[in-house]
Amino acid sequence: MYSIPSSNSEPSRPFLTWQRILDWAQERYRCRTFNKDEKIPVRPGLLYLVQRGSVRLVGISQVSATSSSASRLGRTTPEEAFLGFVGAGQPFEIVAQSPFTLQSYAHVDQTTVLWMYWHDLDNWPHFRREVLDAFRYQHQRKLLWLSTLGQRRTIDRLLGFLTLLIEEYGEPCENGSALPWALTHAQIGSAIGSTRVTVTRLMGKLRQRGLIRIQGDNQICLPSDVLLRG
Amino acid sequence: MYSIPSSNSEPSRPFLTWQRILDWAQERYRCRTFNKDEKIPVRPGLLYLVQRGSVRLVGISQVSATSSSASRLGRTTPEEAFLGFVGAGQPFEIVAQSPFTLQSYAHVDQTTVLWMYWHDLDNWPHFRREVLDAFRYQHQRKLLWLSTLGQRRTIDRLLGFLTLLIEEYGEPCENGSALPWALTHAQIGSAIGSTRVTVTRLMGKLRQRGLIRIQGDNQICLPSDVLLRG
Known part of the structure; x- marks a missing residue:
């Protein structure tokens, strides 16, 4: 129960819980479908779940060692970095912001995302643990990703x-x-x-x-x- | 309670819980002090906490686009990448392994680490949440790190x-x-x-x-x- 899911495994989430969460989000209009490359607005403090499709995370740099006066005048284009996907059934959140901005986009058409406050998860304690385990897993994957970028x-x-x-x-x-x-x-x-x-x-x-x-x-x-x- | 600690803030952990966990680990000989650059042996499934000093995470690549025959014969040195620090009061774990190997080293002398199984945290549910929130925070920092490496x-x-x-x-x-x-x-x-x-x-x-x-x-x-x- 505490283990991190291995790659390629199906989400172990019980179908019934997932369906209840979906219903809960739809009743509250906390569910929206996006087209390919449409920006998904996110706020710190909220938890997002990908119901369908795929989300692309992107980081935008605001730090540059050169031409700082030019960038202050908006003359340089900030660089955007692809940071990974969040697939169906997976959670994401965007908290940290400085000195880079994190953003999320629908990577394919018909990408559906629902959202909630963290305390809404009090209704589903077992699901909360799954979400936190999913973040542990994503963190480990990012360490591997950093290994190759080195x-x-x-x-x-x-x-x-x-x-x-x-x-x-x-x-x-x-x-x-x-x-x-x-x-x-x-x-x-x-x-x-x-x-x-x-x-x-x-x-x-x-x-x-x-x-x-x-x-x-x-x-x-x-x-x-x-x-x-x- | 659900928020991720901001940078530079002191650990919000109640001193008493931390002291109880330390005592618990010491009674079970699950606590060890390392010298600078000494390798810290870690196993998947265990959770590690840095009590004092600083831990350096390192990734070792086993993927190379070239000279695969040479590397199979052990002629090439695998590249090691610095992946970050884990400071006092912070948790770490090493699960993901392929196609990179993650390792941990004491970054300074007198680095003390204690360890436990995840289910040992059943004794301290509030502390479990802190650990999981710390991993959420570390994950967000790694996304920023990936942004700059792009x-x-x-x-x-x-x-x-x-x-x-x-x-x-x-x-x-x-x-x-x-x-x-x-x-x-x-x-x-x-x-x-x-x-x-x-x-x-x-x-x-x-x-x-x-x-x-x-x-x-x-x-x-x-x-x-x-x-x-x-």
Whole structure:
């Protein structure tokens, strides 16, 4: 009961509790559906649950070592970093803000999110524990993510990043596992401290070496032997 | 009660509970003191609490896009990434392992750590909630950390990284806030995907621009106006 769910496992949440929470949120108009790339307004102190679809977390930097006068005059564009997905059944919250701003977007059409205050969870103590365990799990995944971003070579960060994402969210495909959602090369670059152009070049290298495959609707697929090598 | 502690605040933990937990751990020999850079053995499923000193979390990569045959023969050194500190009064756990290995080290001499099973927390339900809230807070900090590591320019990642560390762990110093523990340039490089040599060069630039100061025993200090700019 205290263990963190392993990757790829179905949410262990009892269907009945989830249905009751959904009904509760709908009765209170605390449930909304978003289109792809629509911004999901979030406030600190509230807990959000993804009912359907996928949420993309993004960090926006306000710190720059250079051209601080230019940025004060709004002349530079702040950099946006892709920070990960929150899939169906998973919670998210946005509290910390400085010196970066965290934001959330619907990553696919028909993404439905419901929200509540933390004290609303007093109604469902068992569910509260599941939510907190889910945050423990997300925290551990972010530590792994930081591990790969510490690697010096961009191609290693790229492969590590894709491996972690597919390990967590991948769905079975021919001889491997594929990310169910598209990610642009610019979004990948924003996550690993690189550019769209470099990501495109390095993705080509990884494909040549047989470390990734692209299939169907631009889905990134990792062959099983690459996943198992980890 | 549900809020995440703000940075720099004293642990809100009632002294009596903490003392009871300490006594409980000592009676069971679940308490040990480590020297600087000594490895702290950790097992999944256990919860660790830092009683004194500071713990350094490290991630070791086992994924590389190149020279996979060389690494299989053990010819390449795996890269180690600095993932952050866990200060006194704070919990940590290490669960996720693949495709990176997470490890913990005492960052300073006389670092004392105690441990327990999660179900041992049944004795202290209020304390359990504090531990889980601490993990929520750590998770949010890691999202900010990922935001800066997504920045393209190494100098921006370096300043963002130092700002986040000092915002969280800094202690007041003349006209600013300083990191109470030393970090080598190699450790900083391992966190931001760069090298010792580059970090040394960029730290020089940041000093010239007045964005950081070095004081006393090689402590990194951020002037208040830099911290407030965020």
